[in-house]
Amino acid sequence: MPGDDVFLRATVSAVADAADHALTLWAGGETRVRQWEKVPGHPVCEADLSVDAMLRERLAAIDPEAGWLSEETADTAHRLGVSRVWVVDPIDGTRDYLRGRPGWAVSVALVEDGALRLGILAAPARNELWIAQAGRGASRNGRTLRAGDRTALPGARVPAEQLPRQDRDLTAVPRPNSIALRMAMVAADEADLVATLRWGNEWDVAAAALICAEAGAVVTDALGDPMRFNSPDPTAFGLLCSAPGIHAAAVDRLRPRVSEMVDMPR
Numbered sequence: 001m002p003g004d005d006v007f008l009r010a011t012v013s014a015v016a017d018a019a020d021h022a023l024t025l026w027a028g029g030e031t032r033v034r035q036w037e038k039v040p041g042h043p044v045c046e047a048d049l050s051v052d053a054m055l056r057e058r059l060a061a062i063d064p065e066a067g068w069l070s071e072e073t074a075d076t077a078h079r080l081g082v083s084r085v086w087v088v089d090p091i092d093g094t095r096d097y098l099r100g101r102p103g104w105a106v107s108v109a110l111v112e113d114g115a116l117r118l119g120i121l122a123a124p125a126r127n128e129l130w131i132a133q134a135g136r137g138a139s140r141n142g143r144t145l146r147a148g149d150r151t152a153l154p155g156a157r158v159p160a161e162q163l164p165r166q167d168r169d170l171t172a173v174p175r176p177n178s179i180a181l182r183m184a185m186v187a188a189d190e191a192d193l194v195a196t197l198r199w200g201n202e203w204d205v206a207a208a209a210l211i212c213a214e215a216g217a218v219v220t221d222a223l224g225d226p227m228r229f230n231s232p233d234p235t236a237f238g239l240l241c242s243a244p245g246i247h248a249a250a251v252d253r254l255r256p257r258v259s260e261m262v263d264m265p266r
Contacts, residue, residue, distance in 0.1 A: 002084065002110055002117045007062065011108070012120060012131060014058035019106040019122035022051050022091055026100075026125065033098075043094050048072050051090035051106060059086050059108070066110070069234055071203045085111045085230045087206040093178030102126045103176025109206035111229045119210030121180055130184050130211050138187055138214035147217035148189040151245035153253065156192035159185055167253075183208035183241045187215035193250055194241040197222055197261055202234040209241075218244050222258050224251035237261075 025033050025047045033046040052072040059066070063086075067079030070088040079085045086108065091097050093104030102125035110118040119138075121130040130145075132138035138145045150156060158167070159175035159182040173191055176182060183205065185191035206229055209219045221227055222238025224247075238258065242250050 002063075002112060008118070008131075008133065010062045011059070011110070011118065012129070014055065014062065015106055015108045015120045015122050016124075016129065018051050018055045018058070018090070019124045021054055022047050022097075022104075022106060023124040025050065026097060043098060044072070045091075045094065045098060047097065048091050048094060052088065055086075055088055055090060055106075055108065059088075063110075067230075069203060069230065071201065075234070079230060080232060083113055084117075087111055087203050087229065087234075089180070089203040089207075092180045092204060093176060096177035101177065103178050103181060105178045105181050107178075107180045107203065107207040109210060109229075111206065114228060114230055116206060116210040116213070116229060119207035119214075121184060121207050121211065123178070123181060126181075130187075130207075132207075132211040132214040134210065134214070136214070138211045140184070140188055145187045145211070145215040146189060147187055147212065147215045148192055148243040149245060150192045150243045153193075153246045153249040156243075156246055156250075157190070158193050158195075159191050179204050179239070180208035183212050183217075183219070183239075186217045186241050186243065187212045189243075192243045192246060194239065195222065195250065195254060196239045197237075197254065197257055199235050199237055200239060202229055202231070202236070205239055212241055216244060218242055218247040220247070220251075222254055224248075 067082040067085040089107040092107045096103035105121045105123040119132040154169040160172040221236045
């Protein structure tokens with residue numbers, strides 16, 4: 001069961017196999033899979049669905065009693081009546097996947113009674129496997145992770161292609177399309193801050209949130225409030241993931257923007 005080494009090995013194997021399957025379909029280019037838009041601006045492809053189905057079968061065999069919450073599966077109320085729930089994004093960073101860029105990952109978390117217990121990110125195009133267990137730390141390719149000790153917000157490293165004018169005192173670093181990988185950069189002390197100011201879904205951030213927390217980073221919504229998982233409405237307004245020494249300053253900087261946006265429709 002969760003926390004058991006056999007359970008962990010089986011889960012890691014299932015996620016790694018699904019990621020290898022996605023990599024085989026990807027092949028470094030966009031011509032191998034059919035793609036379309038679920039809604040305007042939100043691409044999906046055959047690989048998303050194939051990986052989702054593979055994970056659901058494998059993970060259900062590992063923990064038959066667990067519920068299921070995935071970007072590519074219709075949500076049901078069943079997950080609200082069980083103790084454990086798999087929270088899955090079969091391909092986080094679909095845009096990079098379709099463009100032949102390596103900034104995508106398979107993201108799987110296990111939530112138990114609302115708390116994150118296990119988080120795995122497999123990014124095979126980057127040769128990366130990230131693993132976290134509640135209370136047992138986080139690692140990338142077997143190396144223990146620790147978030148940075150930065151205490152000044154100016155100069156903080158942010159994965160971004162371009163910084164807004166009001167944030168020009170920050171430092172842009174390379175940005176993968178996967179929000180989970182951007183968060184994981186904070187856990188690995190390769191970035192100091194990741195923030196979004198829009199409604200997002202639990203499956204986008206669940207695995208990475210545990211990886212970051214176990215590495216000593218702070219993860220909240222854009223308001224600075226704790227994130228909850230396996231909620232009846234599995235969404236949150238924004239994300240703020242940072243080195244612990246700058247989290248309060250980041251909340252203060254974002255507060256005026258959040259107050260303008262939080263009542264906007266989803």
